[in-house]
Amino acid sequence: MGRPRGFDAEQALERALLVFWEHGYEGATLTDLTKAMGITRTSMYAAYGNKEELFRKALARYTRGPAGYVAKALEQPTAEAVARALLDGAVRTTTRPDCPAGCLGVQGALAAGETAHSARDALIAWRRDGGEAIRSRFEQALDEGDLPPGSDPAHLARYVTTLAYGIAVQAAGGVCRDDLQQVADSALLNWPPHPVTPTGTGTPPRRGGRGPS
Amino acid sequence: MGRPRGFDAEQALERALLVFWEHGYEGATLTDLTKAMGITRTSMYAAYGNKEELFRKALARYTRGPAGYVAKALEQPTAEAVARALLDGAVRTTTRPDCPAGCLGVQGALAAGETAHSARDALIAWRRDGGEAIRSRFEQALDEGDLPPGSDPAHLARYVTTLAYGIAVQAAGGVCRDDLQQVADSALLNWPPHPVTPTGTGTPPRRGGRGPS
């Protein structure tokens, strides 16, 4: 009951997502956001809570929207296909001509001041959760014999996500899609990168001479 | 002539660098900066100009300080040693226990609002210049027969820098040094990643079926 909302909450959230994506959490002001959303500050607070909650809702929409390729990639039949779908998706999503360059999960709040600590932590958790989902998928692949015995699923997940994040940084700097696709293709030429002794079951081979510093 | 400066300008710049490194350009306030530098706002403006110039000077100090491993890496005798030194240096610099996690050149201003556009562009140029220096080094390696004929130095440089940026993002999220060193080692197992036809001299092999977006 009461007066009905005069705007489409999902569409307005999509607009807010684009602003956060382009300017990051701290760089996106309420004036920018509400102007893009086509609503007033009051309506924004009534519908989403505050800036921080608006960001979290935008991140959730990002996950099931532009970043939906991650969930789809995990459904690929083989570990290599999963890795390829992840990197191809990262290249495409970070270089879409109709969206800001880069990845919201990376550039939304990589380093931040006091006021953006919660947003930064939310993105750290977002990346960690994504990485663990990939690791879990690779564990399944290992069980299925889809990966060589002795492979470390956590390591493979870090390998893929590290490349994806690097691709996102490059895209944010204006590197074009074709150049990044070449990088993704190169990184998957030796898949899996190599069988690494799982942590805890032995001493991984490491070159010496590196001190702490 | 006149009253001499009452503080060490280089040491104060080092303190400012750490603040920018940890909180990014937008997240670092003048109160944070001057408190860490141990000087007043007035002294900061007199010595460095303004916040933007302070950031540029801090970035220059970062380049010849914590990021000095890049210049050293370019002096390695072989392309593979260059790549290895770059990734090892990235791992170590982004995970130093006495410095903020991550890379100033990445998290200083990846996405930004209006007021930080110049800082963001400065970092984009910083990354681009670094990448071109690496490309130039790989061109030299190609001339010396240190890389297989047909290798694309620009592509190899993007491959290495993409990994370095990804490592920086992982480090910013708290991933530990050993895990990142594994990623760096894996990425260099197949060096060079593969000989790619230089852009413009032919159609690089690409899998089909990918439309725009």
Add this chain to the structure above:
DNA sequence: TCTATTCAGTACCGCTCGATACATAAGTTT
């Protein structure tokens, strides 16, 4: 010692930030 020149500290500037109080409009329910 006197004067010129530069540095340092206090207090403050205008502005924008995220967030809200309040009055009004637009619906639903009775």
Add this chain to the structure above:
DNA sequence: AAACTTATGTATCGAGCGGTACTGAATAGA
């Protein structure tokens, strides 16, 4: 139509932002 509930728009809040006059303080040269 009256009562109630919720959304919208205006105008503004206190706080913090980057940046700056202005007043002393400290040193160099005459």
